[in-house]
Amino acid sequence: MxxxxxxxxxSLIIFAVLSLTGAAGPEWWEITFVELPMVSTDVWNVTWGDVFLLASMGLLFVELLRSTKTGSDSIMNHALSVVVFVVSLLLFIIVKGFGNSVFFLFMSMTFLDFMAGFIVTTVTARRDLSVGGGVSA
Structure with a gap:
């Protein structure tokens, strides 16, 4: 399961809840999380949107590792990843509060997730077929 x-x-659920309820304030992704002084005397302003994207990239990494497995669970994961991408795309295009760079980058991650999953699964299945000798006629 x-x-x-x-x-x-x-990540999609977290972004949607925070954006639609306004619980973290309007445009919560632009609120400064921490200000880090640099040696160059610059100040790096890390926003909640940056934290959201970093956490989402961690989840994307785990998804890419999981995509190397074959089986019915993996195929269902890829199908559900397509659903996550389509929902993200629709939210980005249609719903107020989702048309920003943070959500666009997240939506791009959902696209990479399902594309990489299908490609890795296809390559793995081909390799397994060629190692096993394939189907003889």
Whole structure:
């Protein structure tokens, strides 16, 4: 059950809840999380949007590792990843509060997740078929 659930759906739900409820304030992704002074005397302003993207990239990494497995759970995960991408795309285009760079980058991660999953699964299946000798006629 857990193997087929796309982890980026967690990020999508968090972004949607924070944006639609306004619980963290309007445009929460632009609120400064921390200001870090640099040696160059610059100040690096890390926003909540940056933290969201960093956490989502961590989930994307785990998804890419999971995409190397074959089986029915993996295929269902890829199908659900397509759903996450389509929902993200629709939110980005249609719903107020989702048309920003932070969500666009997240949506791009959902696209990479399902594309990489299908490609890795296809390559792995081909390799398994060629190692096994394929189907004889």
């Amino acid at each position: 857990y193997q087929m659930f796309p982890l980026l759906a967690i």
